[in-house]
Amino acid sequence: xxxxxxxxxxxxxxxxxxxxxxxxxxxxxxxxxxxxxxxxxxxxxxxxxxxxxxxxxxxxxxxxxxxxxxxxxxxxxxxxxxxxxxxxxxxxxxxxxxxxxxxxxxxxxxxxxxxxxxxxxxxxxxxxxxxxxxxxxxxxxxxxxxxxxxxxxxxxxxxxxxx
Numbered sequence: 001x002x003x004x005x006x007x008x009x010x011x012x013x014x015x016x017x018x019x020x021x022x023x024x025x026x027x028x029x030x031x032x033x034x035x036x037x038x039x040x041x042x043x044x045x046x047x048x049x050x051x052x053x054x055x056x057x058x059x060x061x062x063x064x065x066x067x068x069x070x071x072x073x074x075x076x077x078x079x080x081x082x083x084x085x086x087x088x089x090x091x092x093x094x095x096x097x098x099x100x101x102x103x104x105x106x107x108x109x110x111x112x113x114x115x116x117x118x119x120x121x122x123x124x125x126x127x128x129x130x131x132x133x134x135x136x137x138x139x140x141x142x143x144x145x146x147x148x149x150x151x152x153x154x155x156x157x158x159x160x161x162x163x
Contacts, residue, residue: 010066012045016077042077044070 018040046066082090128139 010047012047013043014045014073015041015043016073017041017043042070042074044073 044066046063048063128136131139
């Protein structure tokens with residue numbers, strides 16, 4: 001504890017996780033295609049003293065206790081066990097985050113599909129505009145028949161054997 005109190009300004013952050021999925025960078029234009037695979041991680045961020053003013057040997061000597069502490073934590077953390085309540089709480093939170101991720105990606109996929117459909121319709125209209133009037137009329141009749149088939153009642157055909 002005394003060692004830590006003397007070097008408080010050296011610690012930036014320490015992060016232990018059994019379900020680390022990477023840094024969370026959220027940008028509006030960014031679309032995540034797939035969820036990163038979770039992994040066990042120990043992340044130590046230290047502020048290295050000197051900022052290039054000391055010799056490299058002096059800097060490395062001053063960071064030796066930090067590296068020893070990191071190695072000690074690595075050897076000790078595998079023995080650490082969460083209580084059942086904490087495990088359940090973490091698992092519920094992970095499930096909730098996964099559901100939110102799936103909802104978000106579902107909406108993004110729907111928007112992308114709608115954009116593709118709109119683009120396809122726009123290209124079809126441009127294509128029709130380039131046709132001569134007779135070909136436009138035939139194309140419109142063909143599209144009208146296709147739409148009528150889609151919107152018409154669904155009819156099942158049943159074959160009945162007599163006799």
